[in-house]
Amino acid sequence: MKDLNYMFVRVHYDARVASLEPLGLEYIMTVVKQEKKNCMIFDESLHSPFFRFQRLVKHIEENNISFVGFSIISYTAGYALDVIKKLKKLKPDIKIMVGGAEVNINHQDFMIDEIDYVYYDNGLESLRNAVRHNFEVSVLKDSTGLAYKKDGKWFENEKCPPISSYGVRPDRSIFYENRKKFRVLAKGCFSLMRGSFSCPQECKFCVSRTFNNCTYKERDIDDVVDEIVELDNDKIFFVDDDFLVNKERVKAICKKLLERKCTKTIMIFARADSIVNCEDIMPLLYKVGFRDMLVGLEAVEDTTLEKYNKNSSVMLNKKAVKILRDNNMVCVGLFVINYDFKHKDFMNINKFIKEEKLIWVLFSILIPFKGTPVYEENKDKLIRYEYKRTGGTSVLMKPEHLPAWFFKMEYDFLYYVNFPRIYMAGLLGTFNRKYKNKGTE
Numbered sequence: 404m405k406d407l408n409y410m411f412v413r414v415h416y417d418a419r420v421a422s423l424e425p426l427g428l429e430y431i432m433t434v435v436k437q438e439k440k441n442c443m444i445f446d447e448s449l450h451s452p453f454f455r456f457q458r459l460v461k462h463i464e465e466n467n468i469s470f471v472g473f474s475i476i477s478y479t480a481g482y483a484l485d486v487i488k489k490l491k492k493l494k495p496d497i498k499i500m501v502g503g504a505e506v507n508i509n510h511q512d513f514m515i516d517e518i519d520y521v522y523y524d525n526g527l528e529s530l531r532n533a534v535r536h537n538f539e540v541s542v543l544k545d546s547t548g549l550a551y552k553k554d555g556k557w558f559e560n561e562k563c564p565p566i567s568s569y570g571v572r573p574d575r576s577i578f579y580e581n582r583k584k585f586r587v588l589a590k591g592c593f594s595l596m597r598g599s600f601s602c603p604q605e606c607k608f609c610v611s612r613t614f615n616n617c618t619y620k621e622r623d624i625d626d627v628v629d630e631i632v633e634l635d636n637d638k639i640f641f642v643d644d645d646f647l648v649n650k651e652r653v654k655a656i657c658k659k660l661l662e663r664k665c666t667k668t669i670m671i672f673a674r675a676d677s678i679v680n681c682e683d684i685m686p687l688l689y690k691v692g693f694r695d696m697l698v699g700l701e702a703v704e705d706t707t708l709e710k711y712n713k714n715s716s717v718m719l720n721k722k723a724v725k726i727l728r729d730n731n732m733v734c735v736g737l738f739v740i741n742y743d744f745k746h747k748d749f750m751n752i753n754k755f756i757k758e759e760k761l762i763w764v765l766f767s768i769l770i771p772f773k774g775t776p777v778y779e780e781n782k783d784k785l786i787r788y789e790y791k792r793t794g795g796t797s798v799l800m801k802p803e804h805l806p807a808w809f810f811k812m813e814y815d816f817l818y819y820v821n822f823p824r825i826y827m828a829g830l831l832g833t834f835n836r837k838y839k840n841k842g843t844e
């Protein structure tokens with residue numbers, strides 16, 4: 404069979420808060436290139452919002468592409484499926500594959516006529532093997548985490564066991580060529596890194612924990628440190644769900660970064676209880692360059708945290724915020740708006756933000772993602788559950804105490820009250836001035 408020419412697409416997304424490199428596709432690019440095949444990434448968000456489909460087709464034709472892979476998260480799945488259907492109609496010979504977070508969790512939803520391959524494996528070795536053999540059916544039948552068609556009928560394979568490494572480094576050429584276009588609101592240009600897989604906790608609304616067969620695994624410390632040091636950017640954002648899970652490992656990473664005289668600014672996700680557990684090493688983390696932690700505070704009532712099985716408490720949340728404040732680190736408070744909220748609950752969130760002096764905050768209306776316990780508990784109550792409404796800003800269930808329009812208004816109000824402060828911080832350069840690691844401490 405003739406070699407395929409590959410293009411991997413990230414469809415456009417709402418990049419107002421953050422425009423970030425397509426790390427998942429950068430990993431895939433490495434694997435495909437290592438198999439000596441032509442491969443490119445097409446990131447729609449880097450281009451103008453006009454004539455998107457025409458541009459995609461132009462890129463396919465100009466580069467003689469015969470295989471298109473789409474990266475899909477729930478929020479972008481509806482749009483991606485529309486594009487796929489149009490593309491398959493226009494160019495029936497092109498092979499189409501899908502992968503990404505939503506596909507990983509609900510792969511059967513993508514086993515449709517217009518798609519040829521569905522990829523939901525934990526690692527990338529199965530993909531590598533398929534690429535090496537130009538997707539021959541005889542190879543696909545043993546390819547883990549991959550669904551394919553034979554004689555018009557779908558076949559699906561089990562995922563491989565959990566992984567602790569992709570075994571390769573991401574090909575970041577798209578990032579280096581478009582640095583100016585990748586940035587986080589009010590903070591600047593961050594590179595993404597992954598140091599671990601999945602999360603050991605079991606919050607009922609969360610999809611991240613279901614990745615990697617629900618098994619938390621860590622990458623080798625030296626490998627992580629090497630990547631941090633070698634990366635050509637002074638700001639790094641770890642996408643690990645809780646970077647502070649394993650205190651001894653964090654200490655070892657810090658020690659090695661100090662030895663290597665690394666002076667980068669690092670942003671991470673961290674649970675409140677992990678921050679509290681790491682209180683004594685916060686000065687060390689600061690010294691290394693950890694300046695910014697996104698913390699899933701979720702709620703300001705213990706009863707709500709219990710409903711989510713968050714395994715945390717408001718007291719712990721407050722303690723974590725204080726620890727970060729005392730150590731001169733940014734706490735980005737992530738809040739979830741529950742459908743049982745009354746007016747006072749919205750007000751209490753604002754009160755909490757004020758009292759705890761939080762500058763950076765993000766709010767999401769609870770998304771009952773398919774594949775989570777929250778979805779199972781509420782699937783009969785969902786209103787217009789469509790992919791494009793899973794961005795955290797849509798009302799997907801009837802609020803228990805407020806009319807839906809008023810509930811949405813209360814939610815929007817949280818942004819109106821809190822975002823001017825963040826834009827202001829951006830204008831004043833607060834992040835770089837106060838928090839950036841200047842390597843002098």
Ligand code: B12
Binds near residue numbers: 426527612796
């Ligand atoms: C970075 C990030 C973002 C960025 C970039 C998003 C984007 N469109 O690319 C920003 C900040 C903009 C963002 C925004 C949002 N995000 Co986000 N985000 C992440 C995060 C933290 C890391 C993603 C990442 O880089 N992972 C590392 C790489 C290596 O993994 P990967 O991308 O999954 O790719 C691997 C595989 O999936 C696969 N793969 C990926 N694509 C493809 C394609 C093909 C063809 C193949 C074969 C394989 C393949 O290969 C890769 C290597 O194994 C994840 C959390 C997580 N744990 O992954 C959430 C996550 C993806 N986001 C999520 C959500 C819900 C959102 C938001 C709706 C915000 C919200 N309210 O929660 C918005 C919506 C986007 C928008 N604004 O338009 C969900 C998606 C849930 C779902 N069911 O799909 C996640 C999983 C977080 C969560 N636990 O809820 N996000």
Ligand code: SF4
Binds near residue numbers: 603606
């Ligand atoms: S701690 Fe965060 S990543 Fe882990 S299960 Fe809970 S919400 Fe998901």
